[in-house]
Amino acid sequence: MTPHxxxxxxxxxxxxxxxxxxxYNCTGTVGYLGLSESGQVTVALTNSTSTAIxxxxxxxxxxxxxxxxxxxxxxxxxxxxxxxxxxQVTLYYRDNGYTxxxxxxxxxxxxxxxxxxx
Numbered sequence: 001m002t003p004h005x006x007x008x009x010x011x012x013x014x015x016x017x018x019x020x021x022x023x024y025n026c027t028g029t030v031g032y033l034g035l036s037e038s039g040q041v042t043v044a045l046t047n048s049t050s051t052a053i054x055x056x057x058x059x060x061x062x063x064x065x066x067x068x069x070x071x072x073x074x075x076x077x078x079x080x081x082x083x084x085x086x087x088q089v090t091l092y093y094r095d096n097g098y099t100x101x102x103x104x105x106x107x108x109x110x111x112x113x114x115x116x117x118x
Contacts (some may be wrong), residue, residue, distance in 0.1 A: 001113075003006060003062050019072055021094045023093060023095055024093055025092045026045055026049045026051050026090065026091050026103075027047065027049050027088055027118065028047030028049055028051070028088060028089070029049075029082070029083075029088055030044075030079050030089060031044045031046035031049055033076075033080060033083050035059070036062065039059035039060035040055065040059075041055065041057050041079070042054065043074060043079055045089070045100075047088070050100065050101065051100050051101075051103050052103050052107075053105055054105065054106065054109045056072075056075070056112040057069075057075060059072050059089040064108065064110045065108070065112070066113045067112065078115050078117055082117055087118070088118050089118060091114075092113055092114035092116070093109065094113060096111040
């Protein structure tokens with residue numbers, strides 16, 4: 001195999017593996033924040049990377065979500081403070097086939113894993 005051919009194969013592998021592991025984040029103000037009787041935290045961001053209303057974690061149990069309840073409680077507090085003060089947050093998600101603009105409304109998004117108040 002020629003060096004050029006090997007380099008092409010490596011480049012193709014890296015390109016395909018990078019897209020398969022593409023995490024994304026959404027930034028905006030908290031347009032909607034809810035908490036269900038079962039403990040699910042519901043959020044939607046508004047601004048340039050708007051999201052539909054969706055579930056990100058559960059205060060009462062991990063279930064299918066990535067985030068444990070103690071981290072979910074801190075996330076809810078961060079979202080509540082940001083909403084009250086009109087500040088932006090950035091929500092981080094592992095690759096799930098969506099983008100900020102294509103997250104389906106009223107859907108569990110278990111790949112949420114990090115929040116940053118900006």
